[in-house]
Amino acid sequence: MQSRSPQPGGGRPRLNLVGAGSVGVTLFRVFAGSGLFDIQDIYGRDEARLARALSFIGAGHAATSLATMRPADIWFVTVPDTRIAEVARDLAAAAPAGPATAVHCSGFLPASELAPLSALGWSLASAHPVMTFADPEASARAFPGTYCGMEGDEDAVRRVAAALEAVGARPFTIRPGGKALYHAAAVLSNNLAVVLQALAREAWAEAGVPAKIAPDLNAALLSSTARNVNALGPAEALTGPAARGDWSVVERQARAVETWHPDAGPAYRSLSLLARRLKRTGSTLHPVEEERAGDAKGIV
Secondary structure, eight states, X not given: OOOOOSSTTSSOOEEEEEOOSHHHHHHHHHHHHHTOSEEEEEEOSOHHHHHHHHHHHTOOEEEXXXXXXXXXXXXXXXXXXXXXXXXXXXXXXHOOSOOOEEEEXXXXXXXXXXXGGGGGTOEEEEEEESSOXXXXXXXXXXXXXXXXXXXXXXXXXXXXXXXXXXXXXXXXXXXXXXXXHHHHHHXXXXXXXXXXXXXXXXXXXXXXXXXXXXXXXXXXXXXXXXXXXXXXXHHHHOOSHHHHTXXXXXXXXXXXXXXXXXXXXXXXXXXXXXXXXXXXXXSSSSOOHHHHTTOTTSOO
16 A cells, blocks of 8 residues: 655654553554554553553553653544543643644544643644444454544644554544534444444344344344445435335334333434435435424324
């Protein structure tokens, strides 16, 4: 794969990591394995976890405090979202030599969450790899080709994107102010889709489907759905009673779901409404005639 140099002017970019969780150790395992970067200092509050992170990454030195970390070209801050601003304040107070680039990997928060570092002349970015990190070993192997949603200062985005491209990632930019909706889309596509699979399995169990069969039913439907969505697009791939306009069936199913699972009932109704829109108009955003007319027989 051809890619831009990760360091303008040549030389290996120096990388520091703040946060030894699954996202950070996966990225730094990939960076270290490429041989294109100088993996410097890695900071974590839990010494045992930090030791495991260093072993997994295969490079770098443990930092016992932010103040002991050496100057670097790019600082990755991969702590939980609720701690990013706090870490940025602490890092700015430690006043490491700079200026440098700081990047966090939150899918929800903008680069400005690192704002305290701006006073040091640092440039800021956020880079969100669109993949799961439940298994860092598997994630590191699968990282090439991963899309990464980016926003922030232009020079920071350019520098971090070059580093990610050098290890096979596919960076793309998100419009300013669009981070919350961008991450909500990722949650809908991944996390909430998993919840729907759990609901389906629970409903099958309630309906008496043998436990040993349910996973196979789930797998067959999921694989065919993914295949059809990718080949045809969501509107063309959509089937089922809402897509066909079988509203008596939809309403009876909605009542059955509501009786069994009061919390899932409203979700079934809302998703069926969106399914009707999608099939009829090609978008979930546009109300159909029945909604505008207040059709009493609909499911709204």
